[in-house]
Amino acid sequence: MARRSTHVIARLRAVSARLATVALFAVAAASFPSAAAFAESVATGSAGAPDDVPAAFAPLAGAMRNWGKSPAGVNDWECRPADAQHRPVVLVHGTGRGMQESWGNLADPNIKGPLVEDLANDGRCVYALNYGSAFDFPTLSMKWGFAAIENSAADLGAFVDAVLAHTGATQVDVVGHSQGGTVTREYLRTSPDRTKIHSLVMLAPPSHGSTLGGEFTSEADARNKLAPIAVQQQAIDSAFLKRLNEGQETFPGIDYTVIATKSDQTITPSDSSFLVPAPATSVHNMYVQDVCGNQDLVVWHSRPFPNSSESKGPGLLDHDVPRFLVRQALDPTLSGTPPC
Numbered sequence: 001m002a003r004r005s006t007h008v009i010a011r012l013r014a015v016s017a018r019l020a021t022v023a024l025f026a027v028a029a030a031s032f033p034s035a036a037a038f039a040e041s042v043a044t045g046s047a048g049a050p051d052d053v054p055a056a057f058a059p060l061a062g063a064m065r066n067w068g069k070s071p072a073g074v075n076d077w078e079c080r081p082a083d084a085q086h087r088p089v090v091l092v093h094g095t096g097r098g099m100q101e102s103w104g105n106l107a108d109p110n111i112k113g114p115l116v117e118d119l120a121n122d123g124r125c126v127y128a129l130n131y132g133s134a135f136d137f138p139t140l141s142m143k144w145g146f147a148a149i150e151n152s153a154a155d156l157g158a159f160v161d162a163v164l165a166h167t168g169a170t171q172v173d174v175v176g177h178s179q180g181g182t183v184t185r186e187y188l189r190t191s192p193d194r195t196k197i198h199s200l201v202m203l204a205p206p207s208h209g210s211t212l213g214g215e216f217t218s219e220a221d222a223r224n225k226l227a228p229i230a231v232q233q234q235a236i237d238s239a240f241l242k243r244l245n246e247g248q249e250t251f252p253g254i255d256y257t258v259i260a261t262k263s264d265q266t267i268t269p270s271d272s273s274f275l276v277p278a279p280a281t282s283v284h285n286m287y288v289q290d291v292c293g294n295q296d297l298v299v300w301h302s303r304p305f306p307n308s309s310e311s312k313g314p315g316l317l318d319h320d321v322p323r324f325l326v327r328q329a330l331d332p333t334l335s336g337t338p339p340c
Contacts, residue, residue, distance in 0.1 A: 071104030073112035073120050074128045077166055082123025087173050087198055088163050089119055089330065091128040092156060094178030094302070095230055096136075098144040099128040102177055102317060106303065114318050115175070118327055122334075127163050127172075131155040131183065134228055145179055146228035149240060152179075153186035160187075160196055171198040173330050177317060178267065178301065179230060181205030181258075186244060188251060199255040201329045203316040204264055204301050208245065208272040209236030213265045236272070248278035257284045257329035259322050266301040284329070288321045292340035297321075 074091070081088065093102035105113045112120065119126050132155070134146035145152070163172055174197055176184045181202030188194050212231070216222040219238040222231055233240035250256050260273040267273055270287075277283035289297045299322065300315035316322045320339040328334045 069100065070128065071100050071113055071116060072110055073116045074099065074103060074126050076125065079125035081125050081167075081169075085331075086123045086125075087171050087330075088125050088127055088167050088169050090156075090160060090163060090172050090174045091115075091126065092174060092176040092180030092184055093128070093130070093145060094176075094180050095145040095228075095234070096143050097302075098130045101303070103128055115323050115326065118323055119330075122327060122331065124330075125167065127159075129155065129159045131159075132230060134230075136228065137226065143228070146230050148229050149179070149183055149186050149233050150190075152183045152230070153190060156183055156187045157191060164196065171196055173197070173199040173201070175201045175203070175326055175330075176205065177203045178205060179234060182207065182234065182241075182244070185249075188254065189244060194251050195253065197254055199257070199330055201257045201259070201326050202273070203322060203326070204260050204267045204270070204273050205258065206234040206241075206267050206272060207249070207258070207275055209238060209241050210234055210267045210272060211236060211269075213268050245276075248281075249275045250278045250281040250283050252278075252280050255282045255284075255329070257325075258286070259316065259325050259329075260285075260287050261299040261301065261316060261322075262287055262289045262295070263298045264301045286325070288316075288319070288325070291325065291338055292321060294340060297340070 091099065091103050093099050100109060103113045103116055105111045116126050130144050132145045132147035132149075132152040133142055135141075136143045136146060160172055160174075164170070174184050176182075181200070182205050184197070184200055184202070185205075185207075188197065188200075211217060212235075216225065216227065216231075216235050219232050219235040222235045232238065235241075256275055256277075258273050258275055260267070260270050262270055264270040264273075274285040275283050288299050289295050298313055299319045300313060302315045303317050304312070304314060324336070324338045328338075
């Protein structure tokens with residue numbers, strides 16, 4: 001009996017330790033800034049300070065530092081566009097990776113990432129946010145882009161308003177990677193005023209859902225496997241996507257571009273990215289392989305992070321061709337041809 005009691009007590013202590021860890025991260029999550037708060041902090045120059053981790057969470061400093069730090073060349077509130085035609089560009093990251101991981105330079109965070117440098121050279125002012133922080137139980141860590149997409153869309157709306165207010169522009173252009181495109185579409189669906197976005201460029205969005213390379217067969221399957229709520233919502237035939245696509249997928253007055261890759265192993269099937277144009281709307285669906293006339297061209301969904309299944313070469317955020325297509329979508333007068 002004594003040995004049995006000792007075993008039970010040990011188990012209870014282990015459970016208590018796990019619950020304490022979860023509680024600590026839950027409190028830490030509550031301290032993550034909203035998009036509106038982040039926009040205000042970068043506008044006043046207080047975001048991205050070396051010690052911007054709350055003192056109460058010093059043990060988590062390694063994981064939380066840079067939670068709101070902007071990539072090089074992004075959120076420069078002193079930036080002035082080349083002219084009125086060069087609208088501010090808002091970058092919206094995908095699932096599980098924040099703005100530094102998505103848009104920053106992977107080799108040296110002090111220099112601009114590839115797409116940011118392209119846009120800056122085109123005379124654009126570039127802005128980005130982190131959204132959708134949520135606790136990831138398998139890794140016991142906080143992740144961006146894991147929260148409910150409806151909430152992330154509200155974050156994006158607040159950030160767009162902050163960019164417009166600070167820059168004095170009347171519209172922004174948005175470039176969304178993966179879930180970032182879907183978040184933007186949800187913002188447009190629920191916004192009473194859809195005139196704030198001129199062009200929406202989406203890099204492999206899960207417009208009609210994804211099996212995530214065969215990992216999830218349905219929303220229920222994703223839920224049973226304890227996938228984050230945002231991942232559940234991006235499953236094929238999810239209730240969220242049915243609601244998002246119901247009636248019409250696109251709206252007049254916005255120029256939509258979807259850039260997908262046939263070698264995508266995350267958004268599967270890859271053609272689920274493409275939008276069905278509503279009447280009198282501007283929609284451009286394209287595969288990078290078709291643009292180049294090369295079906296053997298390999299462009300991965302995401303960036304070549306170590307230990308990733310897609311770490312063999314450049315992805316949509318780094319490859320020369322999709323980056324050129326993004327620039328061309330934002331400026332149809334851009335000269336040149338895709339560097340295939």
